[in-house]
Amino acid sequence: MAGFLLRRIGGIAVTLVVTSFLVFGSVHLAPGDPASFLLGGRSASPAAVAAIKEQYHLNDPFLVQYTKWVGGVVTGDFGKSATFRQDVGGLIAARLPTTLLLIGYAGVLILIGGLASGALAALRRGVVDRAVLVGTGVATATPSFVAAIGLISVFAVRLGWFPAFGNGEGFGDRIYHLTLPAAALALTFVGLLARVTRTSMLEELGREHVEVARSRGVPGSDVVRRHVLRNALGPITTVTGTIVAGLLVATSIVETAFGLSGVGQLLVSSVTVKDFPVVQAVSLLVVVTFVVANLIVDLVQPLIDPRLSHAKGGTR
Amino acid sequence: MTTRLLEIENLNVRLAAGRAARPILDGVSLHVERGEAVGLVGESGSGKSVTCRSVLGLLPEGSQAAGSLRVDGEDILTMSSNRLRELRRRDVSMIFQDPRASINPIRRIGDFVTEGMRAGGVPQKDALKRAEELLESVGIREPRAALRSYPHEFSGGMLQRVMIAGALAGGPRLLLADEPTTALDVTTQAEVISIITRLQAERDMGMLFVTHDLELAAAICDRIYVMYAGRIVEAQSAERLFRRPRHPYTSGLLAATPRLESDQPPHGVPGRPVSLAEAPDGCAFAARCAHARPGCTEDEPVQREIDGAQVACLRAEELIHD
Numbered sequence: 001m002a003g004f005l006l007r008r009i010g011g012i013a014v015t016l017v018v019t020s021f022l023v024f025g026s027v028h029l030a031p032g033d034p035a036s037f038l039l040g041g042r043s044a045s046p047a048a049v050a051a052i053k054e055q056y057h058l059n060d061p062f063l064v065q066y067t068k069w070v071g072g073v074v075t076g077d078f079g080k081s082a083t084f085r086q087d088v089g090g091l092i093a094a095r096l097p098t099t100l101l102l103i104g105y106a107g108v109l110i111l112i113g114g115l116a117s118g119a120l121a122a123l124r125r126g127v128v129d130r131a132v133l134v135g136t137g138v139a140t141a142t143p144s145f146v147a148a149i150g151l152i153s154v155f156a157v158r159l160g161w162f163p164a165f166g167n168g169e170g171f172g173d174r175i176y177h178l179t180l181p182a183a184a185l186a187l188t189f190v191g192l193l194a195r196v197t198r199t200s201m202l203e204e205l206g207r208e209h210v211e212v213a214r215s216r217g218v219p220g221s222d223v224v225r226r227h228v229l230r231n232a233l234g235p236i237t238t239v240t241g242t243i244v245a246g247l248l249v250a251t252s253i254v255e256t257a258f259g260l261s262g263v264g265q266l267l268v269s270s271v272t273v274k275d276f277p278v279v280q281a282v283s284l285l286v287v288v289t290f291v292v293a294n295l296i297v298d299l300v301q302p303l304i305d306p307r308l309s310h311a312k313g314g315t316r
Numbered sequence: 317m318t319t320r321l322l323e324i325e326n327l328n329v330r331l332a333a334g335r336a337a338r339p340i341l342d343g344v345s346l347h348v349e350r351g352e353a354v355g356l357v358g359e360s361g362s363g364k365s366v367t368c369r370s371v372l373g374l375l376p377e378g379s380q381a382a383g384s385l386r387v388d389g390e391d392i393l394t395m396s397s398n399r400l401r402e403l404r405r406r407d408v409s410m411i412f413q414d415p416r417a418s419i420n421p422i423r424r425i426g427d428f429v430t431e432g433m434r435a436g437g438v439p440q441k442d443a444l445k446r447a448e449e450l451l452e453s454v455g456i457r458e459p460r461a462a463l464r465s466y467p468h469e470f471s472g473g474m475l476q477r478v479m480i481a482g483a484l485a486g487g488p489r490l491l492l493a494d495e496p497t498t499a500l501d502v503t504t505q506a507e508v509i510s511i512i513t514r515l516q517a518e519r520d521m522g523m524l525f526v527t528h529d530l531e532l533a534a535a536i537c538d539r540i541y542v543m544y545a546g547r548i549v550e551a552q553s554a555e556r557l558f559r560r561p562r563h564p565y566t567s568g569l570l571a572a573t574p575r576l577e578s579d580q581p582p583h584g585v586p587g588r589p590v591s592l593a594e595a596p597d598g599c600a601f602a603a604r605c606a607h608a609r610p611g612c613t614e615d616e617p618v619q620r621e622i623d624g625a626q627v628a629c630l631r632a633e634e635l636i637h638d
Contacts, residue, residue, distance in 0.1 A: 209419055209420045209421075212418045212419070214404075215369075215374055215410055216432040217403070217405030217486075218432065219401065219435060222435065226420075226423070230420075231420065305421075306466045307421060
């Protein structure tokens with residue numbers, strides 16, 4: 001187990017080094033001079049340009065710039081935003097709670113909606129199954145900005161049940177404000193999780209041990225819970241890990257559509273004005289989330305299926 | 317007359333609806349007395365497993381059953397689902413063929429053995445204590461540790477012992493064994509068989525033992541039913557069936573058994589087994605039978621008693637198989 005963890009952490013370190021290099025380098029691959037991005041197209045005196053170049057180490061060779069940036073990142077210093085004139089770390093930290101709340105809210109909706117509709121489809125073959133398949137097909141195929149527009153027009157404009165804009169004050173009000181964004185964010189992923197749940201449960205339903213459990217007088221609901229759903233959790237967990245990381249990326253669209261000031265919206269606005277220290281930091285955050293989510297999935301899998309245990313087990 | 321432990325009368329099962337519609341069992345009648353070991357023998361596709369599973373009300377999906385199937389006088393086919401669950405927990409249990417597939421691989425051995433008891437409302441602590449005793453009685457060393465282990469930590473033979481312990485948990489009066497040794501290697505087979513027969517005798521359970529191995533059935537059973545193409549073709553005591561089979565199919569099966577003490581090679585039954593759906597008019601075995609006469613393919617032979625044996629063969633009276 002310790003060996004497994006060490007190997008995984010080593011792998012993660014390599015992944016992070018490579019991706020951080022790519023993230024940092026991508027700014028230099030973009031056409032144009034980073035200094036003119038930072039000035040935002042304004043004409044400036046040569047002295048001002050020189051000062052900017054000095055501040056962002058643009059005169060140094062690429063590898064030196066990268067090393068300085070990484071050195072800062074490791075100590076929690078992501079540099080200064082060109083547009084906000086603030087520490088990038090502080091900018092992200094201020095917006096992270098909204099984004100995390102949004103992701104958490106959407107995650108709960110996805111788990112409840114995806115598991116319930118997937119299980120329903122697997123257990124009620126026929127009309128219900130087909131309805132769920134069609135519904136999840138539509139849900140998966142709906143881009144989140146379309147879902148956002150649809151939800152705003154129905155629930156905010158026509159019915160007036162939920163606000164279409166803003167973060168809200170206090171926990172309850174924030175949750176209220178985040179309902180439509182979370183729904184828009186969740187829609188695509190609910191479909192994905194429902195399909196994985198359905199397929200995985202159908203596979204388990206056909207297994208011999210499920211019939212054996214029934215033959216022993218175990219009530220149907222217990223059979224579904226302990227033998228079907230329980231055994232189907234492996235693929236469900238794997239896809240949930242991917243969904244968590246995907247949610248962070250998808251927030252950029254939803255936060256922009258609903259005017260929420262979160263990390264996603266920060267990414268979109270920073271890309272537009274080429275505020276590259278912010279883009280680099282948020283991109284790195286996405287990578288880290290993805291890697292960590294997958295590590296957690298890998299650590300949870302042996303708890304679901306003991307045959308995947310990282311400890312050595314013998315046969316009696 | 318006291319009621320029999322298991323009484324199946326004229327059981328017909330057919331798959332309904334769609335292209336797969338076909339009959340599976342035709343007029344199967346058999347019984348098991350208290351404490352009696354009864355063998356049900358036939359080739360694959362003969363319907364022996366379907367018959368065995370139907371006793372627990374486990375019929376193939378989308379099938380219709382007619383006839384009666386009584387355990388202690390109670391008909392399984394018309395039973396409420398509540399009563400059926402209770403019966404499955406307490407009165408009848410089954411040992412399945414492949415323990416590796418039949419025991420949930422991701423739950424603990426203790427969960428498997430206690431599952432039926434827990435469903436019946438036995439407290440966890442008592443159920444685990446009982447499970448420990450059961451594992452000990454089927455010869456599992458360190459039963460307490462075994463309860464916390466997972467199926468993949470056991471060999472096939474050990475896992476089949478766990479399966480037996482699980483089947484005995486509810487204290488059943490009728491034990492169904494659906495080819496319990498087919499998935500095991502030969503040396504383990506003997507051990508598992510001896511455990512089953514010992515416990516069956518100790519606990520005075522009736523047993524329906526399904527196998528394709530006529531010799532094995534004869535060794536452990538009091539009476540044997542031979543099935544072919546969804547019908548029972550012969551039934552008599554194990555000893556007499558072995559000495560004097562009445563149906564050409566039975567004698568064919570016996571001749572097909574390889575023998576160590578004989579230099580003669582075994583004679584296989586020519587042709588391949590048919591299912592009930594494929595069976596032609598008349599006797600289903602006629603096409604493979606060395607003694608078939610034109611009349612055999614016209615009418616289905618009626619089962620009748622000859623010298624204490626039930627035989628469904630048109631020529632049973634004239635043919636003597638030694």
